[in-house]
Amino acid sequence: MRGYVLYPRFCYHFEGGVLAIANMTHLLNEEIREPQVRLIGDDGEQLGIMSSGEALQIAEQRDMDLVMISPQAKPPVCKIMDYGKFRFEQSKREKEAKKNQHVIEVKEIRMSPSIGDNDFMVKLRNGQKFLAEGDRLKVTVRFRGREMAHTELGKQLLERFAAECADIAKVDKGAKLEGRLMTEFLSPKAQAPQKKQPKQEKSKETN
Secondary structure (H helix, E strand, O other): OOEEEEEEEEEEEEEEOEEEEEEEEOOOHHHOOOOOEEEOOOOOOOOEEEHHHHHHHHHHHOEEEEEEEOOOOOEEEEEEEOOHHHHHHHHHHHHHHHHOOOOOOOOEEOOOOOOOOOHHHHHHHHHHHHOOOEEEEEEEEEOOHHHHHHHHHHHHHHHHHHHHOOOOEEEEEEEEEEEOOEEEEEEEOOOOOOOOOOOOOOOOOOO
16 A cells, blocks of 8 residues: 655645646545545546445556545545646746746936936936836936925926836826925836837938
């Protein structure tokens, strides 16, 4: 008789005809002691209702594990599988999914209401780079001293910034003043290409 193996446990359910797995405790092999179970073969074949002992015997004949995948069913549903192989393959898939996963960050661009055009363009290019990489963007204008009397300049600056990014980003939250800070939030459009800055033509020398 095969002993049971301790693995991280899961519960199975069907989605569109496909066997899916959710994190939940379940029983393996000799842990299963139900009077009757509904058995599914390793190839998905319905093998019928039988005692847990008979189901385990079939699993042992195939040199596989008996796993209870739906304990709430009447009778409980068990499946025959190579559980060690299954866990190894699932672990590989999880690692691959994490590798391809992009973590969305919120990057911040800070400006003053009196920023010059050259500095503004530098901030703009940095912001567009963040958006093109898939990150959200927080654009902040900080008012100092008497600048608080002209908060409309900060709003115009943020609106200009958003307009320059319109090809690759949308405005999540428009310009809002809180204390001495006025902020807006931008998020990248789906599969937005990075906006290219126009190249400056070299001036030709004339004789």
